[in-house]
Amino acid sequence: MANSSEQERKRSRDRELGMHRDITRRDFLNGMVVAAGGALASTWLPGSVAAQTSAAAQDAPGYYPPALSGMRGSHPGAFETAHSVRDGDFWAKAGKPVATGETYDLIVVGGGISGLAAAYFYRQHAGPSANILILDNHDDFGGHAKRNEFRPGGRLLLTNGGTVAIESPFPYSNEARGLITELGIDPPAFEKKYSDNEAYRGLGSGYFFDKETFGVERLVTGAPGGRRGASGGKWGDFLAKTPLSAQAQESIVRIQEGTTDYMKGVPQAEKKARLSRMSYKDFLLNVVKAHPDVIPFYQSRTHGLYGIGIDAVPALDCWAISFPGFQGMELARVPSKGLTFTALGAVTPQADYHFHFPDGNASIARLLVRSLVPGSAPGHTAEDIVTAKMDYSRIDHGDSPVRIRLNSTVVAVHHLGDSASAKEVEVAYARDGKVYSVRGKGTVLACWNMVIPYICPDLPTEQKEALRYGVKVPLVYTVVALRNSNAFSKLGVRGVSCPGMYHSSINLDQAIHIGDYKPPRSPDDPVLVRMLRTPCQPGLPARDQQRAGHYDLLTTSFETFERNIRDQLARVLAAGGFDPARDINAITVNRWPHGYAYEYNPLWDSDWPEGKRPCDIARRRFGLITIANSDAAAAAYTDQAIDQAFRAVRELVERRKATSS
Numbered sequence: 001m002a003n004s005s006e007q008e009r010k011r012s013r014d015r016e017l018g019m020h021r022d023i024t025r026r027d028f029l030n031g032m033v034v035a036a037g038g039a040l041a042s043t044w045l046p047g048s049v050a051a052q053t054s055a056a057a058q059d060a061p062g063y064y065p066p067a068l069s070g071m072r073g074s075h076p077g078a079f080e081t082a083h084s085v086r087d088g089d090f091w092a093k094a095g096k097p098v099a100t101g102e103t104y105d106l107i108v109v110g111g112g113i114s115g116l117a118a119a120y121f122y123r124q125h126a127g128p129s130a131n132i133l134i135l136d137n138h139d140d141f142g143g144h145a146k147r148n149e150f151r152p153g154g155r156l157l158l159t160n161g162g163t164v165a166i167e168s169p170f171p172y173s174n175e176a177r178g179l180i181t182e183l184g185i186d187p188p189a190f191e192k193k194y195s196d197n198e199a200y201r202g203l204g205s206g207y208f209f210d211k212e213t214f215g216v217e218r219l220v221t222g223a224p225g226g227r228r229g230a231s232g233g234k235w236g237d238f239l240a241k242t243p244l245s246a247q248a249q250e251s252i253v254r255i256q257e258g259t260t261d262y263m264k265g266v267p268q269a270e271k272k273a274r275l276s277r278m279s280y281k282d283f284l285l286n287v288v289k290a291h292p293d294v295i296p297f298y299q300s301r302t303h304g305l306y307g308i309g310i311d312a313v314p315a316l317d318c319w320a321i322s323f324p325g326f327q328g329m330e331l332a333r334v335p336s337k338g339l340t341f342t343a344l345g346a347v348t349p350q351a352d353y354h355f356h357f358p359d360g361n362a363s364i365a366r367l368l369v370r371s372l373v374p375g376s377a378p379g380h381t382a383e384d385i386v387t388a389k390m391d392y393s394r395i396d397h398g399d400s401p402v403r404i405r406l407n408s409t410v411v412a413v414h415h416l417g418d419s420a421s422a423k424e425v426e427v428a429y430a431r432d433g434k435v436y437s438v439r440g441k442g443t444v445l446a447c448w449n450m451v452i453p454y455i456c457p458d459l460p461t462e463q464k465e466a467l468r469y470g471v472k473v474p475l476v477y478t479v480v481a482l483r484n485s486n487a488f489s490k491l492g493v494r495g496v497s498c499p500g501m502y503h504s505s506i507n508l509d510q511a512i513h514i515g516d517y518k519p520p521r522s523p524d525d526p527v528l529v530r531m532l533r534t535p536c537q538p539g540l541p542a543r544d545q546q547r548a549g550h551y552d553l554l555t556t557s558f559e560t561f562e563r564n565i566r567d568q569l570a571r572v573l574a575a576g577g578f579d580p581a582r583d584i585n586a587i588t589v590n591r592w593p594h595g596y597a598y599e600y601n602p603l604w605d606s607d608w609p610e611g612k613r614p615c616d617i618a619r620r621r622f623g624l625i626t627i628a629n630s631d632a633a634a635a636a637y638t639d640q641a642i643d644q645a646f647r648a649v650r651e652l653v654e655r656r657k658a659t660s661s
């Protein structure tokens with residue numbers, strides 16, 4: 001009886017949330033990806049999984065992955081083959097590779113920014129007739145640089161499915177800057193020309209306190225401090241409106257506004273060294289002596305940048321990225337030992353712009369593809385790429401010397417002959433239920449480090465171990481298309497932090513007016529909302545948190561995501577009149593189990609001497625096989641992905657020169 005009333009309660013909640021609504025997520029049906037109007041062909045998959053997952057051939061009419069909603073990012077069909085190779089059961093089920101007879105000057109594994117940049121640099125070196133094949137396991141190119149398109153009422157709305165910002169903690173190298181300049185991208189000039197429109201002027205930020213974490217459910221707006229649009233009020237006044245305990249409020253005021261030097265008399269370098277070896281959580285609890293109730297309030301603040309909570313991020317990094325608590329500690333804002341790359345960028349800012357394209361760095365990937373494959377997209381400027389419709393039937397076409405083959409997971413790479421003297425490599429990939437092989441005069445592996453030991457078992461043992469060291473950071477960028485942003489306007493917020501909830505933040509997407517792209521202008525316009533989820537497991541070492549997060553993301557169904565998204569938006573925006581059953585038009589969950597490249601963190605990693613970090617060993621050339629990708633720099637940034645591509649191509653070209661003479 002209790003069971004059936006519980007079930008009825010759940011059904012009724014589902015109806016309120018609109019779980020029955022036929023939103024465009026329905027192109028994700030029972031685990032099957034259906035391309036808009038496209039024919040279906042199965043990807044190679046072992047056993048039972050094969051029955052569940054399909055993808056359209058990339059030259060089928062209507063094949064257009066950016067318009068798909070539902071589970072994107074690491075979508076069904078993209079990863080199962082690689083996992084089967086990892087688990088050692090692939091070759092028992094796969095047939096012998098069928099030789100396509102194709103031979104390329106270069107084969108690139110991975111069609112992210114690094115792989116596309118490798119093809120670009122190689123073509124610069126070898127000339128426009130160089131034959132290049134790029135293989136990628138996803139149904140779209142770009143790697144993390146993916147774009148999500150929505151067309152409510154026929155109007156185009158764009159956002160990034162993954163990477164967004166062009167700026168980096170590092171100064172752009174000549175090669176990386178040269179590449180984006182040649183593509184027509186001038187971030188400082190674009191910053192001036194294409195800034196935010198007026199749509200969200202006057203909207204601030206807020207915090208949502210959920211009853212599961214804070215005992216009471218409450219949205220409190222007008223948070224003071226440095227958040228965009230936040231009010232300049234006092235913390236005490238703001239906190240008095242929250243359900244936080246009196247002791248927690250007192251501690252937070254001290255953390256936010258206090259000027260105590262908690263390490264008085266300790267020399268600057270020693271202060272920094274100590275802070276680099278303790279987490280921000282430990283700093284708050286053990287050094288500031290804050291009440292433990294403050295932890296849920298701050299816990300998820302590092303999620304967006306680090307993918308993990310304050311329990312696993314060094315206090316020194318949190319100082320660098322301007323977290324509170326350090327006001328009285330007189331720490332000089334200069335580069336210091338013990339800062340991760342991300343924090344280093346905060347004390348030595350490299351760029352005075354924050355421009356990004358409406359679809360983030362997907363525009364960089366699309367510009368690269370347009371440049372590499374003639375006829376793949378109309379136009380000729382960095383502005384017109386934004387609304388250009390990519391023609392996927394052109395990108396793996398015999399007319400073009402550069403071909404990009406999607407839905408193709410590379411399963412083996414080896415030299416034909418001894419690696420020291422070989423003139424060719426053979427690359428096998430799984431696609432459409434079959435395994436194929438192609439030959440190349442060299443290959444750049446611009447895929448993820450942890451994949452490489454499985455597909456290239458001939459590598460030296462030390463290198464394979466180094467390739468396995470980093471554990472990529474899992475994260476989810478959820479995008480929800482809403483009928484309008486009226487609820488946000490009524491509440492006076494543009495962004496809400498939700499420290500205890502499934503997604504830790506909710507934000508109206510930035511409105512960037514560039515080229516022919518017109519973002520929403522009025523609260524009545526359809527709008528995109530972005531939500532961030534990081535499936536980290538506080539209390540574990542960072543790499544174990546990432547591993548647990550991979551598992552979490554790959555075992556969570558779209559239905560569970562959808563229910564959580566609807567529930568969260570309904571609760572947070574309730575006082576603004578939001579109705580999830582009425583107001584949600586579409587949902588895309590950009591799931592990235594293998595997201596940011598792993599960055600070394602002094603809390604968890606050794607202080608290796610220069611040249612001995614795992615990434616230094618991992619990226620060594622092996623015969624005609626060189627290694628790119630941002631993992632090769634242990635730094636999750638666009639410029640690093642490009643720099644690694646440049647190095648990998650240079651190493652390959654030098655090796656070929658050396659063995660041809």
Ligand SMILES: Cc1cc2nc3c(=O)[nH]c(=O)nc-3n(C[C@H](O)[C@H](O)[C@H](O)COP(=O)(O)OP(=O)(O)OC[C@H]3O[C@@H](n4cnc5c(N)ncnc54)[C@H](O)[C@@H]3O)c2cc1C
Nearest residue numbers: 110112113114143144163164165410447595629630637638
């Ligand atoms: C959600 C998210 C947000 C980010 N935000 C930013 C940002 O704002 N700014 C920034 O600079 N960076 C950001 N990054 C970091 C981003 O990863 C790098 O900047 C860069 O885009 C990485 O490019 P890449 O080509 O090195 O790797 P990827 O983009 O990961 O591309 C590698 C490709 O290789 C494919 N591959 C792997 N194995 C195989 C195989 N066996 N066969 C075929 N293909 C394979 C992968 O599936 C992938 O498509 C973000 C990353 C994520 C996940």
